[in-house]
Amino acid sequence: MKWKIDYSRDAEKFIERENIRGETREELAKFIKRTKDKDINVDAKKLKGSWTGYYRIRKGKIRIIFDVDYKNKAVFIEKLIFEEMSIRNRSRIAYKIKTKKLCNHYTSVPLY
16 A cells, blocks of 8 residues: 655645655655665654654755654645744744644645
8 A cells, every 4th residue: 555645735835835745755755664664864853742743854954744644654744844944933833733723624645
């Protein structure tokens, strides 16, 4: 069974605006292969606090914040942000995730 990627509306807009769909999929594929005990270098971290249950991948100046459902082989990309975002914006995003005020709209594509 192939893995599926779901995007929040904000993530979809960011990916389209920055034209980074291929790079995002590539990094997620590396992360999944790494979880299968492959020796692949990916800068990923399990998040804490209001981001509990999410992972973060660093790719240059961009951060991919996502959730993995291993049972259904699905990845949900919640947010993509630039590292240089101000602290104020980061805390606003954390608040939205904590209070579940992000949009439930998403699109889905197969990963590989």
